[in-house]
Amino acid sequence: xxxxxxxxxxxxxxxxxxxxxxxxxxxxxxxxxxxxxxxxxxxxxxxxxxxxxxxxxxxxxxxxxxxxxxxxxxxxxxxxxxxxxxxxxxxxxxxxxxxxxxxxxxxxxxxxxxxxxxxxxxxxxxxxxxxxxxxxxxxxxxxxxxxxxxxxxxxxxxxxxxxxxxxxxxxxxxxxxxxxxxxxxxxxxxxxxxxxxxxxxxxxxxxxxxxxxxxxxxxxxxxxxxxxxxxxxxxxxxxxxxxxxxxxxxxxxxxxxxxxxxxxxxxxxxxxxxxxxxxxxxxxxxxxxxxxxxxxxxxxxxxxxxxxxxxxxxxxxxxxxxxxxxxxxxxxxxxxxxxxxxxxxxxxxxxxxxxxxxxxxxxxxxxxxxxxxxxxxxxxxxxxxxxxxxxxxxxxxxxxxxx
DNA sequence: TCTGGGGTCCTAGGACCC
DNA sequence: TCTGGGGTCCTAGGACCC
Numbered sequence: 001x002x003x004x005x006x007x008x009x010x011x012x013x014x015x016x017x018x019x020x021x022x023x024x025x026x027x028x029x030x031x032x033x034x035x036x037x038x039x040x041x042x043x044x045x046x047x048x049x050x051x052x053x054x055x056x057x058x059x060x061x062x063x064x065x066x067x068x069x070x071x072x073x074x075x076x077x078x079x080x081x082x083x084x085x086x087x088x089x090x091x092x093x094x095x096x097x098x099x100x101x102x103x104x105x106x107x108x109x110x111x112x113x114x115x116x117x118x119x120x121x122x123x124x125x126x127x128x129x130x131x132x133x134x135x136x137x138x139x140x141x142x143x144x145x146x147x148x149x150x151x152x153x154x155x156x157x158x159x160x161x162x163x164x165x166x167x168x169x170x171x172x173x174x175x176x177x178x179x180x181x182x183x184x185x186x187x188x189x190x191x192x193x194x195x196x197x198x199x200x201x202x203x204x205x206x207x208x209x210x211x212x213x214x215x216x217x218x219x220x221x222x223x224x225x226x227x228x229x230x231x232x233x234x235x236x237x238x239x240x241x242x243x244x245x246x247x248x249x250x251x252x253x254x255x256x257x258x259x260x261x262x263x264x265x266x267x268x269x270x271x272x273x274x275x276x277x278x279x280x281x282x283x284x285x286x287x288x289x290x291x292x293x294x295x296x297x298x299x300x301x302x303x304x305x306x307x308x309x310x311x312x313x314x315x316x317x318x319x320x321x322x323x324x325x326x327x328x329x330x331x332x333x334x335x336x337x338x339x340x341x342x343x344x345x346x347x348x349x350x351x352x353x354x355x356x357x358x359x360x361x362x363x364x365x366x367x368x369x370x371x372x373x374x375x376x377x378x379x380x381x382x383x384x385x386x387x388x389x390x391x392x393x394x395x396x397x398x399x400x401x402x403x
Numbered sequence: 404t405c406t407g408g409g410g411t412c413c414t415a416g417g418a419c420c421c
Numbered sequence: 422t423c424t425g426g427g428g429t430c431c432t433a434g435g436a437c438c439c
Binding site: 040041042043044045046047048050064065066067068069071223224225248249250251252253254255256301340342344 | 404405406407408409410411412413414
């Protein structure tokens with residue numbers, strides 16, 4: 001049976017949500033109506049565009065470019081800071097409204113949801129439901145969304161990306177040749193900056209060109225990715241809406257340093273702060289890590305990462321930090337200026353999946369108790385209430401957001 | 404005042420075993 | 422003496438998404 005899928009995408013999410021909040025606070029201007037962006041913090045060397053207003057878009061400003069470049073294109077550009085807490089609240093309001101239509105909702109990102117409406121149409125058409133959601137979000141929440149209406153996730157997502165803002169678009173199978181095939185390949189999901197030039201060299205410029213290209217040729221050239229792009233170009237996508245909560249497969253934390261660091265002792269201090277946050281989240285999910293990974297980015301944007309499998313899955317801050325520190329020493333060449341340091345844990349398993357070793361591990365149990373006490377304090381008084389980072393040199397301190 | 408941070412999935416090559 | 426291939430696990434790095 002055919003699936004009935006909606007994709008709901010908030011228009012300029014961070015910027016719209018910020019605009020609404022500012023108006024609510026009594027600000028007398030709607031920043032959606034002027035050239036404006038939400039941007040990172042340039043003093044922390046993270047000055048990039050995270051969201052833009054339609055007027056900013058007219059100047060050619062794109063998400064991801066530097067604020068410096070954006071201001072070159074539009075000197076009067078207004079830049080507003082991130083407010084993650086507000087975004088989470090706004091996203092939650094949208095989710096609660098969508099729950100009135102179905103509980104089969106996949107939260108694809110903070111501002112995008114897929115709805116599986118197959119058994120929730122209640123005598124209406126899918127398009128009617130899409131139009132109703134679009135209208136209700138605007139009236140009740142004050143921001144606009146695009147809704148994509150289709151029979152699979154890919155086509156619903158492609159549809160919601162058509163003309164913006166505040167639109168409902170269908171993309172049914174019979175509409176693929178007229179609505180999707182004329183588009184440039186850069187519009188197709190999963191085709192990014194590395195693949196597009198390769199396709200251009202093969203004289204493939206539109207999604208239609210790709211759809212009509214020999215499937216075997218694409219597989220030969222791009223492997224699995226080749227098969228996927230051919231299927232996507234032909235509107236084929238069998239994936240299901242993942243509405244059940246899924247635990248993460250990996251957890252990471254990384255930071256661009258306020259200035260380049262050349263001393264391993266200072267890198268170690270930052271690494272400890274990152275590790276504490278990662279292991280805290282790991283324990284909150286009741287997960288254990290099998291692999292520890294450390295990433296470095298040099299001043300010249302060269303990335304390096306080393307990883308190692310642990311002898312036994314763990315969530316212990318002490319054990320994981322010891323491993324991370326070791327990896328850092330293994331890969332860091334003394335004197336190299338480091339711009340970014342990150343760590344992550346992978347191959348996560350549920351805590352109760354742990355094969356309890358025949359011989360009880362006393363050391364492990366003791367560490368577990370220490371971590372538990374620390375976690376409870378953080379839970380009660382806020383993440384920053386207790387930290388080994390007290391050891392940090394003040395000039396080196398990283399401000400962490402409460403989780 | 405140049406370039407974030409959090410993820411997922413895939414590939415290639417080496418080690419090791421049969 | 423010399424020469425083999427398949428399967429699995431592990432690590433490094435890349436591509437892509439929002």
